[in-house]
Amino acid sequence: MEENLKLIEGKIVPIYENEKGERLINARELHSKLQNKRQFANWIKQRIEQYDFIENTEFICFNKFVKANKYGNKSLKEYYISIDMAKELCMIENNNIGKKLRKYFIEVEKRYRTIVETPQNIFDVMRLALNQIEENEKRLTLVENLSEETNQISKENKEEIKNIKKKIDVIIQKDYCLASDIAEQLKIYSENNLPHSNFIGAIARTLGMKISYKHYYEDDEIAIVPDISKGNQYYQIYYKPKAVNKINEWFEQNKQEVEYKIIYERNTKNGKKGEVKEIGYKVENVCYKIRNY
Numbered sequence: 001m002e003e004n005l006k007l008i009e010g011k012i013v014p015i016y017e018n019e020k021g022e023r024l025i026n027a028r029e030l031h032s033k034l035q036n037k038r039q040f041a042n043w044i045k046q047r048i049e050q051y052d053f054i055e056n057t058e059f060i061c062f063n064k065f066v067k068a069n070k071y072g073n074k075s076l077k078e079y080y081i082s083i084d085m086a087k088e089l090c091m092i093e094n095n096n097i098g099k100k101l102r103k104y105f106i107e108v109e110k111r112y113r114t115i116v117e118t119p120q121n122i123f124d125v126m127r128l129a130l131n132q133i134e135e136n137e138k139r140l141t142l143v144e145n146l147s148e149e150t151n152q153i154s155k156e157n158k159e160e161i162k163n164i165k166k167k168i169d170v171i172i173q174k175d176y177c178l179a180s181d182i183a184e185q186l187k188i189y190s191e192n193n194l195p196h197s198n199f200i201g202a203i204a205r206t207l208g209m210k211i212s213y214k215h216y217y218e219d220d221e222i223a224i225v226p227d228i229s230k231g232n233q234y235y236q237i238y239y240k241p242k243a244v245n246k247i248n249e250w251f252e253q254n255k256q257e258v259e260y261k262i263i264y265e266r267n268t269k270n271g272k273k274g275e276v277k278e279i280g281y282k283v284e285n286v287c288y289k290i291r292n293y
Contacts, residue, residue: 005080012104016080023109025086027059027079033101034093044079047089058085083109176223176238179204182247188281189291199281199288203247204239206283211237221246258282 005024009015013033016024031040053059059081065073081089083105090102177185183195190196204211209221214235217224221243224235239247262278264271271277280289 009108013086013101015083015108023083024060024080025083025105027081027086027089030081030086030089030101034090034097036093041077047092051088051092053081053085058082176240177244178236178238182239182244185244186248186251191289191291193291196288196290199283199290200247201237202283202286202288203250204243207243207246207250209243255281260287 004019005016007014008017008023013025013030016026018024027044028040031043036043047053048055048059055061059079061077061079063075064078065075067073087102087105090098090105092098179197179200180195182200183189183197186200188196188199190198201211204222210217210219211222211224213224215224216226216235221240223238223240225238226235258281260280260282261276264273264275264277267273276292278289279292280287282288
C-alpha cells in the first residue's frame with residue numbers, strides 16, 4: 001500500500017498522494033504532531049467510532065509488518081486519512097496545535113487547487129507535466145504487458161508505445177522558457193502590462209520555428225507538450241536555450257527596423273500634438289502594440 005504513495009508536501013505533517021490523485025495523511029504521524037497523550041490505536045479507534053468516519057471513503061487501514069527485534073516482526077495497523085478528516089480531527093482536539101495544523105491543511109488544499117487550475121509559474125507547470133509523465137509511463141507499461149501476454153505487438157500497440165515514449169522523453173527542464181518568460185527578459189510588455197507573448201511568437205515564426213503545431217512536437221529549439229492544466233487537447237510551447245538565444249539576437253539586430261510610432265498630429269483629449277499615440281513592433285505585417293512609457 002505505502003509503496004504506491006508519493007510524498008507531495010513535507011512540511012509540518014507529511015501529505016501523500018495515491019494513484020488516484022487523492023491526498024492522504026498518515027494518522028499516526030498526525031497523532032504525534034497533535035501531541036495527544038493517548039495511545040494511538042485507542043485514540044484513532046475512538047475517533048472513528050465517535051464521529052462516524054467512513055472506511056474507504058474518509059480513511060483506509062491496513063496491517064503493516066515492522067521489525068520488532070532480532071527474533072521477529074510485529075504487526076501495526078496503519079490508517080491513512082483524507083485531508084478533510086484530518087482537519088476535523090484537528091478541530092476536535094480543541095487546542096492551539098490542532099488549530100495550527102488545521103490552518104496548514106487548508107493552505108495546502110488551497111495551494112494545490114491553485115496549481116492545478118491556474119499554474120502561477122514554471123515550477124507549477126513542471127510539477128503538472130511530471131505527473132502526466134508518470135501517467136504516460138504507467139500506460140506504456142500496461143500496453144507493453146498486454147502485448148507480451150498476447151505474444152504479439154499489433155500495429156496499433158506499436159504506434160501507442162511510440163507516442164507514449166515520445167511524451168515521456170519530454171521532461172520540462174529548468175532552462176526551458178515560455179514566450180512570456182522571454183518577453184519578460186526583453187522587457188517587452190503589451191498594453192495590458194503583461195509580457196508580450198504574441199510578439200515573441202511572431203519572432204519565433206519569422207525564425208522558422210515550428211510553433212503552430214497542435215500536437216506533440218520536439219526539436220533542438222522547442223518542445224510542444226500537452227498543457228496539463230487545461231486538458232490534453234491544449235498544448236504549451238517551451239523554448240529551449242538555443243531558441244531563446246536566437247530570439248534575443250534577432251530582437252537586438254532588428255529592434256529599430258521593426259519598431260513603429262504613431263504621433264498625435266493635433267491636440268486631442270487623449271494626447272497633445274507631437275506626443276506618442278501608439279508604439280510597437282511590426283512583424284509579419286502585424287502590428288504588436290506595446291506599453292507606452
